[in-house]
Amino acid sequence: MRNARSLGIALVIILALVFVPFVSDSEKSYLIFFLFLTFCHIVLTQGWNLAAGYTGQISLGNHAFFALGAYTTAMIWRADLFRTGHYYFDPVTMALSGVVPAVFALAIGIPLLGKLRGDYFALGTLGFGEIVKVAFIKGGNFTGGPIGIMLPSSVYTTLKPHYWTALFLAVLATAVVYFMSRSRVGLALVAIREDETAAASSGISVLKYKVLAFAIGAFLIGVCGSVYAYYLFQVSPDGFLILKWTLYPILMCVIGGSGTVIGPIVGALVMTGVFTAANIYLPSIHPIFSGIIIILVMLFMPNGIVRLRERGAQGQ
Amino acid sequence: MLEYLTVGLLLQLVINGILFGAMYGLAAIGLSLIFGTMRIVFLAQGAVIVLMAYLCYWLFTLFHIDPYVSTPLLGIIALLLGAGLYQVLFRRAVRMEDKNISLLIAVGLMFLLENFMAVAWTPDPRSISTSYTSSSISIGTLDISFTRLLGFAMAMLATGAVTLFLKRTFVGKAVRAASEDIEAARLVGVNPHWVNTMAFAIGIGLSGIAGIAVSTTYPFDPYFGFVFSLKAMIALALGGLGSVSGALLGGIILGLLESLAAFFISGGWADAIGYAVFLLVLLFRPEGLFVRSIKKA
Numbered sequence: 213m214r215n216a217r218s219l220g221i222a223l224v225i226i227l228a229l230v231f232v233p234f235v236s237d238s239e240k241s242y243l244i245f246f247l248f249l250t251f252c253h254i255v256l257t258q259g260w261n262l263a264a265g266y267t268g269q270i271s272l273g274n275h276a277f278f279a280l281g282a283y284t285t286a287m288i289w290r291a292d293l294f295r296t297g298h299y300y301f302d303p304v305t306m307a308l309s310g311v312v313p314a315v316f317a318l319a320i321g322i323p324l325l326g327k328l329r330g331d332y333f334a335l336g337t338l339g340f341g342e343i344v345k346v347a348f349i350k351g352g353n354f355t356g357g358p359i360g361i362m363l364p365s366s367v368y369t370t371l372k373p374h375y376w377t378a379l380f381l382a383v384l385a386t387a388v389v390y391f392m393s394r395s396r397v398g399l400a401l402v403a404i405r406e407d408e409t410a411a412a413s414s415g416i417s418v419l420k421y422k423v424l425a426f427a428i429g430a431f432l433i434g435v436c437g438s439v440y441a442y443y444l445f446q447v448s449p450d451g452f453l454i455l456k457w458t459l460y461p462i463l464m465c466v467i468g469g470s471g472t473v474i475g476p477i478v479g480a481l482v483m484t485g486v487f488t489a490a491n492i493y494l495p496s497i498h499p500i501f502s503g504i505i506i507i508l509v510m511l512f513m514p515n516g517i518v519r520l521r522e523r524g525a526q527g528q
Numbered sequence: 529m530l531e532y533l534t535v536g537l538l539l540q541l542v543i544n545g546i547l548f549g550a551m552y553g554l555a556a557i558g559l560s561l562i563f564g565t566m567r568i569v570f571l572a573q574g575a576v577i578v579l580m581a582y583l584c585y586w587l588f589t590l591f592h593i594d595p596y597v598s599t600p601l602l603g604i605i606a607l608l609l610g611a612g613l614y615q616v617l618f619r620r621a622v623r624m625e626d627k628n629i630s631l632l633i634a635v636g637l638m639f640l641l642e643n644f645m646a647v648a649w650t651p652d653p654r655s656i657s658t659s660y661t662s663s664s665i666s667i668g669t670l671d672i673s674f675t676r677l678l679g680f681a682m683a684m685l686a687t688g689a690v691t692l693f694l695k696r697t698f699v700g701k702a703v704r705a706a707s708e709d710i711e712a713a714r715l716v717g718v719n720p721h722w723v724n725t726m727a728f729a730i731g732i733g734l735s736g737i738a739g740i741a742v743s744t745t746y747p748f749d750p751y752f753g754f755v756f757s758l759k760a761m762i763a764l765a766l767g768g769l770g771s772v773s774g775a776l777l778g779g780i781i782l783g784l785l786e787s788l789a790a791f792f793i794s795g796g797w798a799d800a801i802g803y804a805v806f807l808l809v810l811l812f813r814p815e816g817l818f819v820r821s822i823k824k825a
Contacts, residue, residue, distance in 0.1 A: 324807075324810075324811070327811050331567065334569065334631070335810065339810070342758065343800050346796060346797065346799050346800035347800060350796045466628055499646075500640055500647065503637065503639030504640060510632050511620065511621070514626065
């Protein structure tokens with residue numbers, strides 16, 4: 213009963229969001245851009261949440277997946293790979309931009325997750341991110357080096373397709389997390405997080421599930437990178453291969469409540485708001501402010517916003 | 529490139545690598561102490577080093593205090609800063625099961641420090657130049673920079689002092705006991721907060737020394753620290769956790785590797801090679817290169 217109602221509320225909110233661009237002028241209003249950015253953050257946050265929040269495998273290399281997705285889109289477009297000349301929001305290109313990071317996630321996930329636990333996995337993925345960064349900067353003509361790849365920005369007319377695609381992705385990512393958390397897979401993931409040895413001795417293939425969560429996360433993040441490439445039109449190391457794309461989602465996830473379905477959405481909305489406000493009102497010291505917010509939130513509500521209510525309920 | 533290679537040049541590369549690697553080593557020892565006792569991946573270590581470099585720069589430009597004269601002062605400031613950081617930021621987080629929290633506090637601190645420095649001292653690179661910073665000692669065809677050599681000597685002294693402290697004093701033994709098994713240490717009466725405060729103070733104290741060594745040797749900017757943290761982490765992984773001399777040695781190996789890779793392959797790839805070695809070590813010898821296989825269950 214409660215689930216049916218939550219689902220109903222979610223549907224109403226999604227429908228309302230779908231119609232926002234018809235009401236608000238997407239070229240003049242800041243709202244559309246703000247929501248677009250929030251949706252992107254939700255996708256990235258859910259992607260991280262899947263491996264870290266549910267399975268307990270903290271990845272610090274997700275910006276590499278984001279960049280791999282963006283670069284895949286840019287390279288397919290530049291090379292005119294399908295000979296169609298039409299790559300702007302092309303579903304096949306976008307899907308491939310998710311597949312490439314997912315393949316990378318499998319390739320590094322199997323050895324890293326098989327051998328490393330906890331902090332070591334975090335350090336390993338951090339190393340992976342840095343290797344990808346150096347490789348793209350030094351990649352010569354293939355990757356465009358430090359300048360990156362310029363896409364034909366003349367195709368841009370409005371932000372509306374970005375908005376809807378990002379909304380779709382955010383809903384998709386949340387749905388994936390929701391269904392995984394309620395299925396056998398989700399139970400296996402949580403079991404692994406809580407006690408890996410116990411999970412393994414109950415017959416759960418620990419590595420398989422860890423890698424699965426990691427790769428699905430990478431797929432979602434890669435597609436989001438593709439959408440962001442359609443927005444920036446310049447896919448460069450400075451824009452994509454920066455730790456911000458890993459750290460912000462982690463921050464949003466933990467602030468909202470990691471290992472929950474709603475937490476990443478709340479976290480992404482709140483933090484995108486905070487960052488945007490800080491950017492507008494305190495432009496020069498905005499990152500200092502963000503640093504202080506991170507520390508304060510971690511000190512005073514380390515379990516996230518959505519769990520505040522749980523704790524309140526327990527207290528009674 | 530190989531046609532320029534002589535024995536002298538190779539030696540020069542090796543020496544430069546070792547001297548610079550000692551800086552990584554210093555930072556790695558700090559990380560090792562903090563990680564060993566509290567399981568905190570203290571990513572802000574590099575930012576603290578750069579902060580100390582700025583303080584050193586400041587004392588030098590404003591009050592004309594020679595960097596090496598200000599060493600004791602900065603060392604004490606860094607020790608106090610370390611103790612303060614633990615008490616204010618990490619005291620609660622350390623007790624929590626979820627290690628994300630302490631990691632994120634460190635990330636927040638890094639953000640805060642980097643950008644504070646960028647606002648306070650502009651993002652332009654700075655360097656200290658005194659009468660002796662450009663002088664060097666020549667042995668045959670070798671040129672050894674005076675400040676780098678002094679930095680290396682300071683790294684060695686600091687490592688020696690920390691090793692003695694950990695082995696000979698009661699508090700040091702408590703720190704080591706806590707990093708091996710916190711529960712057992714608590715059972716025999718070790719106060720974990722006291723131990724953690726000490727570990728943090730010493731870890732950050734070392735970054736004070738590293739800061740001075742960096743400020744006199746290399747140009748630095750507010751964002752220089754993050755890469756330094758990463759390198760220190762690699763050094764730590766190479767040397768193995770919980771070993772002070774291992775961390776220093778790991779740093780030196782990384783310095784050597786980078787110096788040689790920068791010459792034989794190319795400057796930009798040197799970083800990637802450092803990370804690749806790091807990944808390989810994590811995969812095949814996660815206990816570090818110098819630990820004689822102690823496999824934990």
